[in-house]
Amino acid sequence: MNQVVCFRLYRGFLRVFDWIFPPRCPVCDCILDSGELIHEKCRRKLLFVKEPCCARCGRPVDSDGKEYCYDCSKQGLRSFVQGKCMFIYKGVIKETMYRFKYSNKREYGSFFASEAAKNYSEWIEQKEIQAIVPVPMYRKKKRIRGYNQAEVFAKALSAQTGIPVETNIVKRVRDTKPLKLLNPEERKNNLKNAFQGINNIVKCDYILLVDDIYTTGSTAEAVSQELLKMGAKEVYLLCICIGEGT
Numbered sequence: 023m024n025q026v027v028c029f030r031l032y033r034g035f036l037r038v039f040d041w042i043f044p045p046r047c048p049v050c051d052c053i054l055d056s057g058e059l060i061h062e063k064c065r066r067k068l069l070f071v072k073e074p075c076c077a078r079c080g081r082p083v084d085s086d087g088k089e090y091c092y093d094c095s096k097q098g099l100r101s102f103v104q105g106k107c108m109f110i111y112k113g114v115i116k117e118t119m120y121r122f123k124y125s126n127k128r129e130y131g132s133f134f135a136s137e138a139a140k141n142y143s144e145w146i147e148q149k150e151i152q153a154i155v156p157v158p159m160y161r162k163k164k165r166i167r168g169y170n171q172a173e174v175f176a177k178a179l180s181a182q183t184g185i186p187v188e189t190n191i192v193k194r195v196r197d198t199k200p201l202k203l204l205n206p207e208e209r210k211n212n213l214k215n216a217f218q219g220i221n222n223i224v225k226c227d228y229i230l231l232v233d234d235i236y237t238t239g240s241t242a243e244a245v246s247q248e249l250l251k252m253g254a255k256e257v258y259l260l261c262i263c264i265g266e267g268t
């Protein structure tokens with residue numbers, strides 16, 4: 023079978039799939055019109071991250087004079103160079119993220135990726151990113167859930183930017199407790215040795231690490247440290263949501 027026939031069959035399959043399982047709006051979860059990624063009225067309900075933001079992690083700060091957010095100034099230098107986040111984890115997006123994570127709403131990844139490309143493709147280009155790495159999920163957990171939402175986002179972003187996704191660089195070797203149940207000290211210990219490099223030498227110098235929700239940054243920090251240990255020169259971070267912080 024030649025490539026053109028394969029491509030047409032694939033497109034036909036997608037159309038049938040969309041007809042049986044039509045894509046739904048990430049905010050209200052109602053069926054979308056063809057080609058839509060979100061209802062315009064629903065998009066307006068989302069809280070987009072706006073400047074001024076922390077120069078390190080991208081969390082909004084309350085005044086222009088503040089260079090770093092409370093967490094970043096308290097923890098000192100992060101191992102990732104800079105982070106960007108798209109939405110404040112507050113209001114309607116909390117339910118969106120819950121469905122994206124636990125209810126198999128992988129289609130939301132296309133909306134997140136399209137927003138990321140719209141706002142950050144120039145930044146990604148400037149940083150000469152060579153690979154997108156999703157924060158890995160523990161294997162057993164992924165088997166139970168069926169997918170890793172950070173990987174879904176990474177793949178959708180790759181389709182928008184043309185930058186490949188690498189899932190074979192670092193893995194999560196320990197399951198970790200939900201961060202919201204732990205205090206800062208317990209969080210640090212919880213993540214100790216949780217990630218491990220798979221390949222000894224990372225062939226990409228500039229990596230974009232992606233995740234769904236950024237809270238204190240300790241997960242991103244742990245994965246980023248592992249990537250640097252394995253030979254990456256610089257790690258950048260892009261998260262769908264960020265908590266307001268302390």
Ligand SMILES: [Zn+2]
Nearest residue numbers: 047050061064
């Ligand atoms: Zn909607």
Ligand SMILES: [Zn+2]
Nearest residue numbers: 076079091094
């Ligand atoms: Zn920060």
